[in-house]
Amino acid sequence: MRYMATYDLMETVRNTNQWLGATARAFGSYPATGLFPTPAFKVMAAWGEVMERSFSRMIAKPDWNISSVVGEDGRDHVVTTHALVERPFGDLIKFEVQGRGPMRRRVLLVAPMSGHYATLLRSTVISLLPDCDVYLTDWHNARDIPVSEGKFDIEDYTLYLAEFMEHLGADLHVIAVCQPAPLTLAATAYLAEKNPDAQPQTLTLIGGPIDPDAAATDVTDFGARITMGQLEEVAIQRVGFNYIGAGRLVYPGLLQLSSFMSMNADRHGEAFFNQILRVAKGEASDHDHHNRFYDEYLAVMDMPAEFYLSTVERVFKNLEIARNDFTVAGHKVDIGKITTVAVKVVEGEKDDISAPGQCLAALRLCTGLPESKKAAHLEPGAGHYGIFAGKSWRNNIRPLVLDFIDTNGIEAAAPSPKPQLKTV
Known part of the structure; x- marks a missing residue:
């Protein structure tokens, strides 16, 4: 695992999912789809919006957004x-x-x-x-x-x-x-x-x-279960060429995030399913509880x-x-x-x-x-x-x-x- 190729592969998967989300959002929102009396396109656009937002947040450092205090x-x-x-x-x-x-x-x-x-x-x-x-x-x-x-x-x-x-x-x-x-x-x-x-x-x-x-x-x-040799082999990778730290050995943020999500997979799955439905119904907002939480939770660092x-x-x-x-x-x-x-x-x-x-x-x-x-x-x-x-x-x-x-x-x-x- 200690290779740049595995690091770049994970980045490629993340980028691809972000692109798929953007594509589904654009296709599902195409004006001509309004001619068809089915909610399928709205659900597709909602899925794409949630997918694109989620995967784009994984490589962006959030702002503090603290503008003033009384x-x-x-x-x-x-x-x-x-x-x-x-x-x-x-x-x-x-x-x-x-x-x-x-x-x-x-x-x-x-x-x-x-x-x-x-x-x-x-x-x-x-x-x-x-x-x-x-x-x-x-x-x-x-x-x-x-x-x-x-x-x-x-x-x-x-x-x-x-x-x-x-x-x-x-x-x-x-x-x-x-x-x-x-x-x-x-x-x-x-x-x-x-x-x-x-x-x-x-x-x-x-x-x-x-x-x-x-x-x-x-x-x-x-x-307690894993040995240090096993841990180094499965968790450590080298930063890819797209970043200043190219070649540095790291525990990648995307790999950490997969571990975080797996600990409560059912809860996260339900949260994203419900958010897709809210977006499809027009009940979601840019700063609703789901987006506020996951914009931060999904932003990970190496x-x-x-x-x-x-x-x-x-x-x-x-x-x-x-x-x-x-x-x-x-x-x-x-x-x-x-x-x-x-x-x-x-x-x-x-x-x-x-x-x-x-x-x-x-x-x-x-x-x-x-x-x-x-x-x-x-x-x-x-x-x-x-x-x-x-x-x-x-x-x-x-x-x-x-x-x-x-x-x-x-x-x-x-x-x-x-x-x-x-x-x-």
Whole structure:
């Protein structure tokens, strides 16, 4: 599988399906078909529209589409994004709210590098912007990174996170969503030894595989069954000649997407069937629930092969984070060295990606942290997506996280100023 031909073959299949969708849409919408009293042509055009849109989204990075936020003054403030730190495999970006002063809460959202773009956290960003200055890790698509930039594995990822935290300073609150949770915990422990003053005030870990063996899922079962040799053979390909990263070994986004879809094939199949019927009836819209969700879900990016393989081997198979045996740049990281950063764990009761118990293991590893600085929340009835972007996040989890930040922030820890006596 480690050939450009297989990568280009998948791209060819995707392109062909996009073309078939466009053709069916055009043919089914041809004016002359109105002469025939049958809904078949409308269904054909609807199928083509859904097909074309779906396959075209797979190679496009979604926009943030966050134009403004309402400030405390009741006015809309324009939101822009710009990079504070630029690196080959990912940038540290800030959501700049024009005309608004610095906020009391400064939050770094650590986005997953697990097949989707950082825009997967769009709704999370929107929910935090009114109350926080928001920063985010914007990971790059590996197919767009020249081979000359070298490798990028989980140790490099951890060092990126440590650098981003150091750049933002100590008055920071970090929220890691899903895949980066164990590496964000490791980066915090790394700073605890290397640069204690750069540690964040709080660390919130949401649905991450700190200890994959704590609760079995399809993801952990797959990691346990397959050998590293088999995984490298079936999952790794070289980027084709159409991209800047030609020749780079990657885990292709299209291959990842097929794995995502297969986990809930029945649900996805029903969703697309119903959408075709809605389009045929004229009940669909460009920004309806289906399109909003799948425009993001279908937009996938390639991961560097060394990052994917080292994640499976070291986090899932060898359990280096769970056993507190993780090494970064030759330095053994000790999670027990975290003694001042308040840590909160959030899990979803029905999470089928990182099941309850996997993320909770982080609190067990923080042996140097007093119990007063540990917190955990299990959201009833919530799945994986809901705990950081859905209704459960908006209504229940977000208020708890903000309260945790306020309780453990610098302002909460600082003594109250003594009253000043006036001289008469």
